[in-house]
Amino acid sequence: MTSPVLYLADTLIDGTGSAPQRRGAVLVDGERIAAVGEQARAAAPAGVHVVELAGCTLLPGLIDAHLHLDGWRSLNRTDWVLMDDGLRAIDAAHDAARMLAAGFTSVRDMGSVAAVSLREAVRAGEVPGPRMQVAVKGIYQTGGQGDRAWLPLDMVRARESCRLADGPDDCRRAVREMVRAGADVIKIAASGGPRSMVPHFSPEELAALVDEAHRMGFRVACHALGAVAIRNAVDAGVDSIEHGYGLDAATAERMAQRGTFLVCDLLMRERYATRGPAFRYPQAEADAAARALETGMASLRLAHEAGVRVAFGTDYGGQPILPPNELADGLLLMIEAGLSALEAIRAATATAAAVMGWEDRLGTLQAGRLADMIAVSADPLMDLHIVRRPVLVMQGGRLIPPDVGTWPREAQVPSTHRQGAMTLPMAPVEQR
Ligand SMILES: [Zn+2]
Structure with missing residues (x-):
């Protein structure tokens, strides 16, 4: 059992369409969100591990x-x-x-x-x-x-x-x-x-x-x-x-x-x-x-x-x-x-x-939801481009390493399996 972690950021967008909250805070306990905003700050136990995301915005995954x-x-x-x-x-x-x-x-x-x-x-x-x-x-x-x-x-x-x-x-x-x-x-x-x-x-x-x-x-x-x-x-x-x-x-x-x-x-x-x-x-x-x-x-x-x-x-x-x-x-x-x-x-x-019928499980930063969350390095309402480059990704309370899915690749040598089919003439895109 992991202990709770308090994530602090400049801004929080909870996903519901509500206005952004300043002084964003999310208390994550295990795989779930325990509390959000001022309640998260109040509910955090003494000595809780705090992650400061200065200048960042928290939003749902x-x-x-x-x-x-x-x-x-x-x-x-x-x-x-x-x-x-x-x-x-x-x-x-x-x-x-x-x-x-x-x-x-x-x-x-x-x-x-x-x-x-x-x-x-x-x-x-x-x-x-x-x-x-x-x-x-x-x-x-x-x-x-x-x-x-x-x-x-x-x-x-x-x-x-x-x-x-x-x-x-x-x-x-x-x-x-x-x-x-x-x-x-x-x-x-x-x-x-x-x-x-x-x-x-x-x-x-x-x-x-x-x-x-x-x-x-x-x-x-x-x-x-x-x-x-x-x-x-x-x-x-x-x-x-x-x-x-x-x-x-x-x-x-x-x-x-x-x-x-x-x-x-x-x-x-x-x-x-x-x-x-x-x-x-x-x-x-x-x-x-x-x-x-x-x-x-x-x-x-x-x-x-x-x-x-x-x-x-x-x-x-x-x-x-x-x-x-x-x-x-x-x-x-x-x-x-x-x-x-x-x-x-x-x-x-x-x-x-x-x-997906999952609105009670995830999709918003609210107490009780699964802790699926990202942080971006500025205010996405000012520049939505930055959502492309999250500085933190969390799924079910677990931090995702930024290099997951990347692996050094060998030089691209065309192989029969990889390239064989790809030399065929382009198939029609659409039919009636
Ligand atoms: Zn499709």
């Missing part, structure tokens, strides 16, 4: 509510299917460790090959990483989102992080399979990607998916882009809209009334647009990503103005265009779309925890 810890090391979707599973799992574990060092103490994985294994390894303390909720595989219609139609169907079924389902009965069965496989949340897709925005699944299929998940106590996270698909998904009763590009005002209002979350991810789009071409990503696709980013920003603005609860996501998958220590840059894009810095922080802490 960051949460990425939409990513894929899938070890993608290229931008080519055929690589994602062909790369060795073991190597991908190890790459994903490496990304998880680096995300933790960057201040992400929890994540929600929306479909990847090793998610359950990684979640269990993190839980068991075998590898460092964020706390995880996982979808196992996304449930999509045949020929829809995630179904790489240029590959044989059997290969997609065997190798992709998607469970193709058609018809209400098969949709129910797919939900049961994901529950059996260890899912914490059910991920479905009600549309194609940002370019097609074609609605997927019939109303009967959507209703079956949502009913089956809810009956067993699971939330439904729904990939939906385009006004029609988003409306269909909200009407079907999904718990969160993922991406949500192309949202219209009427559906935004309906989401606010019903309490449907928007999990907003913009950062991958921005990185594909700006850095993709240097990684063999076709210029036309990079341009399409830039247009999708514009649409996504407009949708976030609309949702925010309508009072929709917005949570932070990145859609990160391990791609080299976005190192894990840059993931917090997604908050800057939220500010461009009209959120205040305080609102962006809430989206990546309290609201992201609420999407």
